[in-house]
Amino acid sequence: MVETAxxxxxVAGEAEGLAVRRRRRRLGLGFWLPVAxxxxxxxxxxxxxxxxxxxxxxxxxxxxxxxxxxxGEIELAGQTELSExxxxxxxxxVGRDILSRLVHGARVSLLIGLLSPLIGLxxxxxxxxxxxxxxxxxxxxxxxxxxxxxAFPALALLLAIAFYLGPSLPNLIFALGFLSVPxxxxxxxxxxxxxxxxxxxxxxxxxxASDLYILVREIVPNVLMPLxxxxxxxxxxxxxxxGTLSFLGLSVPPPTPSWGAMIEEGRELLDQAPHVTLIxxxxxxxxxxxxxxxxxxxxxxxxxxxxxx
Amino acid sequence: MSPMPxxxxxxxxxxxxxxxxxxxxxxxxSFTLDRGQTLGIVGESxxxxxxxxxxxxxxxxxxxxxxxxxxxxxxxxDLRQMxxxxxxxxxxxxxxxxxxxPMTSLNPVMTCGAQIVETLTYHMGLGKRAARDRAVELxxxxxxxxxxxxxxxxxxQLSGGMRQRVAIAIAISCEPALLIADEPTTALDVTVQxxxxxxxxxxxxxxxxxxxxxxxxxxVVAGHTDEVAVMYAGRxxxxxxxxxxxxxxxxxxxxxxxxxIPRLADPPHTPLQTIAGRPPELIDPPPGCRFAPRCRxxxxxxxxxxxxxxxxxxxxxxxxxxxxxx
Numbered sequence: 004m005v006e007t008a009x010x011x012x013x014v015a016g017e018a019e020g021l022a023v024r025r026r027r028r029r030l031g032l033g034f035w036l037p038v039a040x041x042x043x044x045x046x047x048x049x050x051x052x053x054x055x056x057x058x059x060x061x062x063x064x065x066x067x068x069x070x071x072x073x074x075g076e077i078e079l080a081g082q083t084e085l086s087e088x089x090x091x092x093x094x095x096x097v098g099r100d101i102l103s104r105l106v107h108g109a110r111v112s113l114l115i116g117l118l119s120p121l122i123g124l125x126x127x128x129x130x131x132x133x134x135x136x137x138x139x140x141x142x143x144x145x146x147x148x149x150x151x152x153x154a155f156p157a158l159a160l161l162l163a164i165a166f167y168l169g170p171s172l173p174n175l176i177f178a179l180g181f182l183s184v185p186x187x188x189x190x191x192x193x194x195x196x197x198x199x200x201x202x203x204x205x206x207x208x209x210x211x212a213s214d215l216y217i218l219v220r221e222i223v224p225n226v227l228m229p230l231x232x233x234x235x236x237x238x239x240x241x242x243x244x245x246g247t248l249s250f251l252g253l254s255v256p257p258p259t260p261s262w263g264a265m266i267e268e269g270r271e272l273l274d275q276a277p278h279v280t281l282i283x284x285x286x287x288x289x290x291x292x293x294x295x296x297x298x299x300x301x302x303x304x305x306x307x308x309x310x311x312x
Numbered sequence: 313m314s315p316m317p318x319x320x321x322x323x324x325x326x327x328x329x330x331x332x333x334x335x336x337x338x339x340x341x342s343f344t345l346d347r348g349q350t351l352g353i354v355g356e357s358x359x360x361x362x363x364x365x366x367x368x369x370x371x372x373x374x375x376x377x378x379x380x381x382x383x384x385x386x387x388x389x390d391l392r393q394m395x396x397x398x399x400x401x402x403x404x405x406x407x408x409x410x411x412x413x414p415m416t417s418l419n420p421v422m423t424c425g426a427q428i429v430e431t432l433t434y435h436m437g438l439g440k441r442a443a444r445d446r447a448v449e450l451x452x453x454x455x456x457x458x459x460x461x462x463x464x465x466x467x468x469q470l471s472g473g474m475r476q477r478v479a480i481a482i483a484i485s486c487e488p489a490l491l492i493a494d495e496p497t498t499a500l501d502v503t504v505q506x507x508x509x510x511x512x513x514x515x516x517x518x519x520x521x522x523x524x525x526x527x528x529x530x531x532v533v534a535g536h537t538d539e540v541a542v543m544y545a546g547r548x549x550x551x552x553x554x555x556x557x558x559x560x561x562x563x564x565x566x567x568x569x570x571x572x573i574p575r576l577a578d579p580p581h582t583p584l585q586t587i588a589g590r591p592p593e594l595i596d597p598p599p600g601c602r603f604a605p606r607c608r609x610x611x612x613x614x615x616x617x618x619x620x621x622x623x624x625x626x627x628x629x630x631x632x633x634x635x636x637x638x
Contacts, residue, residue: 139374202416209369210431210482211404220430224421 034300037293044290048109056103057088059260063098066090068276071101095265095279096272104260105286111254111261112290115176115245120237122180123187128230130184131191132222136199136214145192149185157182158251165253172255175248179241190233194226228301235298239291246287262287317344318522319368319490322383326360326367329375333595337363339546342621347489350516350523352537352554354530354569358591360546361526365492368524369409370399387489405435408483412495414475418467424478425451425463428485435486450481454511473504477511484515491516492524497532509536530569534558542566545591545602552626562626562633565603601631609634 057063057077066075071093076085077100092101127149134145164178198204199222207221242262248254249263257264262283269280326338338360345351353361366372368384370391384391386407391399411417419427425447432443444463451459454477467475476496483491493512497505513536516523525537533540534554541551542565550563561567568587589606592598600615601607607614609632621629 202411202413203419205371206409206411206417206479206482207419208371209403209409211400211402211435213400216434220422221419225419 033296037296040289040293041297044109044286045113047106048113051103051106051110054103054106056106057100059099059104059107060258061099061103063094063100065098066094067098068096068272068279069094069098070276071278092282093276093278096268096276101265101279101282104265105262105283108260108262108265108283109286111172111259112242112245112263112287114172115179116238116242116290116294118176119179119241120183120187120234122177123183123237124230124234126180127184127187127189128191128226131188131193132195132218132226134188135192135195136218136222142192145188149188152182153185158253161248161253162251170253170256172259175245175254179244183237183241186237187230187233190230191226194229195222198222198225232298232302235294235301239294239298242287242291242294316388317385318347318387319345320383320385321368322385324364324367324382324384325379326363326372326382327377327379328373329377330595335594336546336597337594338367339594339597341543341546341548343541343548343551345490345522345524347522348516348520349539350513350525350537352533352540353524353526353543354528354533354540355543356528356569356587356591359543360594361528361543362494364543365409365494365524365526368492369403369407370394370396371403371409401435404431404488405486406488407490407492408486408488409492409494410476410479410483410496413499414472414479415499417479418475420467423464423466424470427478428463428482431482431485446485447481450485451478453515454478454481454484455507456481472500473508476500476504476508480508480511480515484519484521487519488521490522490524492526494526495528496525498527498529505532512536530573542569545597546594547602547629548621548627549603549630550628551621552628556626560626560636562628562636563630564607564609564632564634567634568606568608601629 061078063075063077066073069075069090071091072089073093074087074089075094077088078085088100090100090102092105095101095104130145130149134142160182161175161178164174168174204217204221207217212221245254245261246263246266249261249267254263255261265283266280266287269276269283272279321344322342324338324341325336328335328337341360341364343351353364355361363372363376367376367378367382368386368391372378378392380392382392386402391402394402418424422430425444428447428450429440429443432438432446433440436443438446447463448459451462456462456474456477462470462474467478470478476499480496491512496512497508500508509532512523512525515521525533527533537554539551540554540557541548542557542563543549544565550557550561550566552560557566558570561570565587571585572587574582574584587606592602592605598605598615600617601610601619604610604614611632614631619629619631621627
């Protein structure tokens with residue numbers, strides 16, 4: 004969608020070429036630095052197994068809570084003999100390489116942060132658009148059921164899922180996705196309500212368009228942008244949520260590394276080895292901040308355009 | 313002359329259910345329109361012009377009701393009896409409408425060309441390529457400069473006048489027999505207004521469309537219509553050929569409308585002539601002529617019984633019509 008937004012602007016042609024360049028520049032470092040960071044995190048998560056690092060579960064008993072830069076002897080991934088290795092970011096309280104856990108943990112954070120909002124967006128977005136377009140009974144049912152989900156204590160649901168279905172990553176993704184449905188539905192419905200009353204929808208109807216056509220071609224493309232901006236904020240919220248749930252033992256079960264779990268495990272040593280907690284906390288903080296900044300910039304990009312419609 | 317008019321509206325009523333009661337927005341309107349003819353519908357805001365056009369198109373909101381006695385015969389078929397599915401085949405293909413505000417009547421996230429192409433592929437079964445070529449032709453026809461480039465532009469890249477031309481191009485893309493223009497120039501500035509009206513007139517002649525031109529501006533109607541119907545409070549109060557209506561106005565309301573047009577010959581600071589009072593509530597309209605409370609000629613009998621629209625070529629609804637020198 005970033006591309007389409009820029010494309011929309013780009014088709015303006017030569018006459019508006021300058022304006023395009025100005026707009027691109029207006030995105031500025033505040034946009035591209037977060038994008039670069041997210042790119043780095045995604046790259047790390049994708050290639051985590053290829054790095055010359057010890058596996059995230061490998062323990063070096065001699066070097067527990069070691070400071071960044073400490074050298075120890077450990078089995079590297081794919082090798083059987085011990086070799087000398089410099090812990091760039093140190094080790095955690097049981098002697099596992101923090102950098103290795105960080106890149107592997109990025110997978111959990113990203114999977115939760117991206118897949119859960121996607122579920123919320125697809126289900127909630129569809130329900131919200133239908134409710135906003137058809138009004139009447141459809142709307143009453145959707146709004147009422149969303150209110151029920153919102154009123155239901157989220158932690159109780161997560162606890163129930165963890166106890167009955169087991170605390171696994173897919174379960175967590177679905178549970179958080181389910182919980183993000185109502186908010187997406189509200190955003191979609193609010194936008195649809197105002198769009199459905201716009202004249203171009205009536206105009207499409209006047210040209211013989213069916214309800215399905217109007218929903219797919221007229222409403223959804225217009226709802227998508229605000230929904231996407233909202234999703235960016237949702238990503239940030241859910242990455243933090245994973246961290247919080249780790250403290251309650253509701254996140255992915257150990258020893259699978261996740262940023263939330265790393266922060267939680269480092270808590271005991273906070274006075275002696277603060278880096279064990281602070282490094283994953285910084286990674287999470289930067290990622291959340293990046294998603295927030297990107298969402299913010301995107302909103303800034305579409306809002307002035309919307310007002311010119 | 314063809315024996316059957318293209319559009320025959322008979323005793324059309326449109327009611328809206330509201331919490332305060334039933335609003336009779338259109339209250340017994342009848343008229344006919346032949347192919348290639350232009351009918352102007354004039355009236356103040358809220359007199360039912362737009363509701364009338366939406367009723368003909370079948371584009372009413374869900375709280376609207378049209379009594380079953382109302383008939384809209386289009387090309388021999390009763391649109392009121394058609395299913396939504398049948399109507400979809402007529403709308404856009406055989407009858408089209410242009411809305412007042414071109415800022416909002418185009419989809420902001422679709423290129424202008426795509427919006428025509430979709431209509432052409434849906435109604436005319438054209439292929440993508442052929443439809444695109446046709447879109448460029450239509451853009452040329454409605455006077456859009458650099459049509460081949462403009463089809464790839466988004467609505468927000470065009471000016472208001474250009475957007476209205478795009479809206480017209482979409483409306484005439486399937487060669488409809490009837491085109492309804494609902495205040496097509498109200499949102500545009502005066503120089504562009506004239507261009508758009510001339511464009512509509514030219515397209516209407518070339519394609520032998522019937523045109524209903526809805527406006528609150530008598531000046532617009534004067535040069536661009538064959539016949540004019542003046543609406544007040546949901547009813548037609550005077551209907552005549554355009555020249556007749558202006559030369560031999562019989563209905564006091566039409567006269568009041570004419571008098572409220574500012575004239576260039578007036579000295580500066582001449583107060584504008586207005587029609588005192590407001591149009592009546594349409595929830596529970598008073599008995600008698602609906603214009604009576606604002607009419608300078610009203611007598612006691614005007615408030616007793618509503619006058620019917622009488623007359624053949626020049627019809628008017630008034631107990632005390634204005635005298636015309638013959």
